[in-house]
Amino acid sequence: MKVKFSVLPLLALVMMVLPIIPQAQAQETASAPTITLDKTSLANGGEITVSGQAPAGAQVYVEVYAADKKVRANRFDGKKDPKTGKIPYKFYLTHEMPAFYKIFVPKDMQPELDKAKAAGGGWKYSEVLKKTGANAAYSEPAKIKVDSYQATIMASILGSRGTLLDPMDEKATKSESMKLVKGRFRSVNNLLGASVETTPEGAYTAKMKLRKGLAPGKYNVIVTAVTARTMDGDKETVKKVKSEVASFENKQTFPTVYLGNAGTSINLLWPFLLTLVISIFGVLMGAGGGFILNPILVSIFPALPHTIVAGTVMPTVLFSQGSGIYNYSKIKFINWKLGIGVGCAMLVGGFIGPKLTELITLDQFKFAFGWILLVLAGLMFWQTTPGYLEKNKKEQAILKEFKKRAEEAAKGNQ
Amino acid sequence: MKVDFWGHEFEVNMWVGCLGGFLIAIMSSMFGFGGGPFMVPLMTVALGLPMYIVVGSSLLAIFFNTAMGTVRHMQFGNFDLLLFLAMFPAALLGGYFGPQIAKRLSPVVVKRVACVGLVLLGLKLLGLY
Numbered sequence: 001m002k003v004k005f006s007v008l009p010l011l012a013l014v015m016m017v018l019p020i021i022p023q024a025q026a027q028e029t030a031s032a033p034t035i036t037l038d039k040t041s042l043a044n045g046g047e048i049t050v051s052g053q054a055p056a057g058a059q060v061y062v063e064v065y066a067a068d069k070k071v072r073a074n075r076f077d078g079k080k081d082p083k084t085g086k087i088p089y090k091f092y093l094t095h096e097m098p099a100f101y102k103i104f105v106p107k108d109m110q111p112e113l114d115k116a117k118a119a120g121g122g123w124k125y126s127e128v129l130k131k132t133g134a135n136a137a138y139s140e141p142a143k144i145k146v147d148s149y150q151a152t153i154m155a156s157i158l159g160s161r162g163t164l165l166d167p168m169d170e171k172a173t174k175s176e177s178m179k180l181v182k183g184r185f186r187s188v189n190n191l192l193g194a195s196v197e198t199t200p201e202g203a204y205t206a207k208m209k210l211r212k213g214l215a216p217g218k219y220n221v222i223v224t225a226v227t228a229r230t231m232d233g234d235k236e237t238v239k240k241v242k243s244e245v246a247s248f249e250n251k252q253t254f255p256t257v258y259l260g261n262a263g264t265s266i267n268l269l270w271p272f273l274l275t276l277v278i279s280i281f282g283v284l285m286g287a288g289g290g291f292i293l294n295p296i297l298v299s300i301f302p303a304l305p306h307t308i309v310a311g312t313v314m315p316t317v318l319f320s321q322g323s324g325i326y327n328y329s330k331i332k333f334i335n336w337k338l339g340i341g342v343g344c345a346m347l348v349g350g351f352i353g354p355k356l357t358e359l360i361t362l363d364q365f366k367f368a369f370g371w372i373l374l375v376l377a378g379l380m381f382w383q384t385t386p387g388y389l390e391k392n393k394k395e396q397a398i399l400k401e402f403k404k405r406a407e408e409a410a411k412g413n414q
Numbered sequence: 415m416k417v418d419f420w421g422h423e424f425e426v427n428m429w430v431g432c433l434g435g436f437l438i439a440i441m442s443s444m445f446g447f448g449g450g451p452f453m454v455p456l457m458t459v460a461l462g463l464p465m466y467i468v469v470g471s472s473l474l475a476i477f478f479n480t481a482m483g484t485v486r487h488m489q490f491g492n493f494d495l496l497l498f499l500a501m502f503p504a505a506l507l508g509g510y511f512g513p514q515i516a517k518r519l520s521p522v523v524v525k526r527v528a529c530v531g532l533v534l535l536g537l538k539l540l541g542l543y
Contacts, residue, residue, distance in 0.1 A: 072491060261494040268500040275504035283512025284519060285528040289505065290447030292531075295539050304497075310446025311492025315484040316505045317448050321477045323509075328470035335467055338417050338426060339474030342457075345432035346449075346475050349439025350482030354490055356444045366539040369445055373536030376451055380529045384522050395465035402466050 030055040033204070033225045033243040041249040044256055044265070045212040048248060049205060050221055055241065056202035058225035061137035062104040064208060067247065069099035069215035071263030073184040075176075076151070076359040091151045091161055091359070092176055096144040097184055099215035099263040103192055104206050105132045110194040117188045121363055125182035125191065126175065134192065136238045137224035141181050142174040156355055183361065184263075186302075213265045213303060216252040220245050264303035271297070275316070290317060291376060295369050298362065306365040307357050331406035419467045430460050435475055442476075443483030449476050 033054035042048060054060050077090040105113075109132045116123040129135040151162035168176065185191050196206040204223070223243035230237045252258065255268040275293060282289035290313050297309045328334045360368070382388060415428045434456045442449035453472040457463050487493055516524075 257496050259494045259496050261491060262497065266497070268496070271497060271500045272504045275501040276508050279505045279508025280512045280515060281528070283509065284516050284521075284524045289508065290442075291451070292535065293501075294446050295535055299538065307487075307490070307492040308494050308497070310444070311484075311487030311490070312494050312497045313446045313501065314443065314480060314487060315493065315498060316501050318477075318480050318484055319502070320505060320509045321448070321473060321480055324473050325470070325477055328473065333466075334470035334474050335417055335419050336474070337415070338431075338463075338467070339471040340478075341415065341428055342431045342435040342453075342471075342475040343478035345435040346439035346479035347482050349436045349441075350443040350479040351486060353440045353443030353445075354483055354486035354492065356440070357446075357487075357492065358490060365445070366541070370536045370539030370541075372441070372445065373532045373539065377529050377532035377536060379451060379455055380525050380532060384525045384529070389522065392465070398464065399466040399469070 030058070030225070030227045030239075030241050032241045033058075033060070033202075033223045035221065035223050035243040035246045037221065037246050037248055039248060041251055042210060044216075044250070044252045045210045045214060047207055047209050049207050050223070050246070051203070051205040052223060052243065054198065054202045054204050054223065054225035055227050056200065058198070058202060058227045058241075059106055059133055060196045060198050060204040060206075061106075061134050061224045061226070062196060062206050062208065063137045063140060063222045063224065064100070064102050064104070065098040065140045065220055066100040066215045066250075067098070067218040067220045069217050069258070069260075069263065070095060071097050071099045071184065071215075072261070073097040073180040074358050075180055075183045078359070089151045089153075089162075090165075091149040092146055092180060093149070093161070094144050094146045094177075094180055097180060097263075098140060100210075100219065101141060101181060101185065101191065102208075103129075103134045103137050104195050104208055105134050105192060106196045106198065107194050109133075113188055113192055113194055116192075121186070123182075123188060126178045128188070128192065129178065132192070132194075133226060133229070133238075136226050136240050137222075138174075138178070139222075139224075140220075141177045142170075144173070144177055144180075146173050146176050146180065148176075151359075156352075156359070161355075184305075186362070210250065213256075213267075213301075214250060215263060216250050216258050216265060218247050219250055220247050222246075259304075259308070262304050262308040264301070266301060266304070270300075285380065290314070291373065295366070295373065298366065306362050310357050311354065331403060331410050333403070333406055417467070424463055424467065426461055426463065431457070434460060435479075439479040439483075443479060443486070446483075446487075449479060 034052040036051055038049040038051070050062055072093070072095050074091065074093045077088045077092070080087050112128060112131050116128045126135070129138055146168060148165045148168060149162040150165055155162045181191065193208070195208065196204055198204040222245055224240050226238055226240045228239040252265055256265055257268055258265045274296060275289065278293045278296070279289040281292065293313055294309055297304060297313070298306050325334065357365075383392070415426050417424045417426050435453070438449050438452045438456065442452070450472065453476055454468055457468040457472055458465060
């Protein structure tokens with residue numbers, strides 16, 4: 001009885017002091033975890049083990065991120081807010097997203113991750129972070145600078161991102177950063193792994209697998225040990241200690257190169273071979289290769305953002321179109337009035353389109369592209385129907401005749 | 415609008431042509447493809463022009479769109495130089511070898527094969543299999 005009476009006021013005192021100097025308190029009660037990596041470098045991915053000593057009984061989380069490679073991430077908020085019933089039309093953009101980000105959580109949290117995986121593309125990163133307790137370790141992306149724009153339909157048509165809004169506060173930035181992280185890395189497996197094992201004494205080890213094709217350069221590893229969680233209504237107070245930063249290098253050799261804008265590494269031979277095969281096929285079927293190249297690129301390289309794919313494939317056909325125009329113009333086979341007239345309308349369309357690419361998500365991109373391909377398949381099929389072929393035969397004959405005449409005329413001029 | 419081509423005169427409804435071109439341009443620059451397979455049917459079917467006037471002129475119209483789309487994609491930081499350098503020579507080579515192979519194949523068969531391929535790819539993108 002005596003002991004109980006003396007402990008209670010002391011506890012109360014500690015509770016009162018805690019919110020004032022939580023940092024100092026944490027340092028007194030638990031020492032920072034130690035951290036060691038078994039390797040200093042990886043060759044384009046591989047396995048690396050982090051181990052050390054954390055306070056006994058603590059939950060251990062390992063945060064890994066690319067330290068010197070940053071990528072762009074953006075998100076368009078066009079969903080109706082259930083509270084206000086208004087659509088925010090906000091566009092969020094950052095250039096400081098780490099090119100790689102992953103949190104490893106204790107092994108026994110695998111079921112939570114499996115549940116998130118089962119939810120498919122609609123899983124919520126912030127919820128999983130909360131459920132696994134990993135939000136205690138979530139720190140690096142929370143510091144990124146996020147620009148927010150108030151987009152309007154008119155501004156989008158004119159091709160502007162809208163007006164730049166005042167910088168968001170720390171809390172808003174953190175919550176938006178989670179959405180951006182999810183939008184950038186998409187799958188549960190990319191962002192979370194359950195592999196941290198701890199002994200009752202607090203010694204921990206975590207095997208971290210890095211896949212091929214990640215950004216090269218320096219990676220930082222930080223261990224967060226959560227010693228206590230207390231719930232105060234909805235607000236959770238977490239006592240945690242962080243280790244020092246440990247780093248390793250991810251090395252790559254040619255032809256695997258890092259695509260700075262895409263934020264991913266790729267063996268350059270693949271896009272080369274793909275483009276070669278597809279552009280030959282494109283010539284055969286009389287359609288540009290972009291129709292097939294784009295969807296195939298986003299399907300087999302899920303790490304390539306669709307904006308980069310669309311923006312990079314487009315210029316590749318510029319040259320062949322230019323040479324085609326030159327060849328046709330030599331034999332006077334272009335009606336400039338018609339071409340430029342329709343061309344002007346297309347110029348305006350081409351001004352608007354690229355803006356829209358960054359407003360849609362990869363899934364929307366795939367969905368729309370799927371329908372475009374089906375329509376195209378319909379057009380192709382129509383071009384093989386007997387009626388069309390009959391008409392086409394006549395026209396091809398005229399075309400040949402005209403070409404011949406045109407070539408002769410061109411020769412005559414020389 | 416009246417269009418004169420090799421001594422033949424054609425009446426072209428520019429409203430339809432421009433509106434169609436505009437919509438095709440938005441779609442094609444948004445998704446990063448050329449747009450030829452849509453432009454040619456637009457000009458032949460909706461505008462009623464014969465094939466021989468369409469092939470060159472539609473290419474010219476599309477070129478405007480591709481050029482503008484390229485500039486805009488670069489402005490928005492959607493262009494990756496290394497990826498471009500890997501694909502560009504391949505596209506040139508493809509453009510060189512393509513026509514030589516095309517001579518030896520029946521265009522109808524190629525188009526039917528392409529048709530099946532496009533349907534499969536389209537269904538895959540829609541997540542139906």
